[in-house]
Amino acid sequence: MTAISQAADTTSTAAVVTEESVVTSSKARVMLAVTRLATGFIFLWAFLDKTFGLHYSTGAPVAEGEPSKSWLEGGTPAQGFMKFGASGPFKDFFANLASPLADWLFMLSMLGVGAAVMLGVGLRVSAAVGSFVMAMMWLAEWPLAQGSTNPLVDYHVIYALVLVIVALTFAGDTWGLGKKWANLPIVQSQGWLR
Numbered sequence: 001m002t003a004i005s006q007a008a009d010t011t012s013t014a015a016v017v018t019e020e021s022v023v024t025s026s027k028a029r030v031m032l033a034v035t036r037l038a039t040g041f042i043f044l045w046a047f048l049d050k051t052f053g054l055h056y057s058t059g060a061p062v063a064e065g066e067p068s069k070s071w072l073e074g075g076t077p078a079q080g081f082m083k084f085g086a087s088g089p090f091k092d093f094f095a096n097l098a099s100p101l102a103d104w105l106f107m108l109s110m111l112g113v114g115a116a117v118m119l120g121v122g123l124r125v126s127a128a129v130g131s132f133v134m135a136m137m138w139l140a141e142w143p144l145a146q147g148s149t150n151p152l153v154d155y156h157v158i159y160a161l162v163l164v165i166v167a168l169t170f171a172g173d174t175w176g177l178g179k180k181w182a183n184l185p186i187v188q189s190q191g192w193l194r
Contacts, residue, residue, distance in 0.1 A: 019173035032171040044114025050077040078106035088142025120176020127167035131160035
C-alpha cells in the first residue's frame, strides 16, 4: 500500500472521541451524568411548570375562578418578567423585547436544552443556547446592583458553566444517548452537533 492510499484510509475513518477518553475516572463520569441529568431537569422543569401551570414558579390563580398562569391558558412565561421583573440598565431593553415571540423562543429553549441535556445529545448546541439564555437572564436581573446575593456569580452563571462542562466532557455518554448520537453520520460530519 502506498503512502498516499494509507493517508486516505486514515482520514476516511475518524475516531469518535468518547467520555471515557476525556474523563478517566468512572466515579467522575457517574457524577457528571448525575449533574447532567439534574441540570437538564432544571431546564425541562421550567418548561413544564410554565406550560401546564404546576404552581411552583408559575403561581396558582390569584382568585378562585381565574385562569391559571400557565402558557396553555394564556399566561406569558417570558413577557411578564421582561416587562415588570427586569431591573438595572437593561430594563427598558428587555421591556421592549417582550412579545409572544419572546415567549415562544424562551419556552422552546427551555424544552430543547432540557430534553437534549437529559438525553445526552446535542450538548454543544445545548451549552451555547442555554448559556445565552442564562446570560440574558443574568442581565435582566442585574445582580451588580446593591442588595443582590452575589454581584457576579449567581445561579445563572453556575448553570451556564455546568452546561459547558457537560458538553466538553461528553457527559451524555454515561446514562445517555451520547455515544449513539456521536455515531450518526450527520453528527460525525458536523462536529458542532455533538
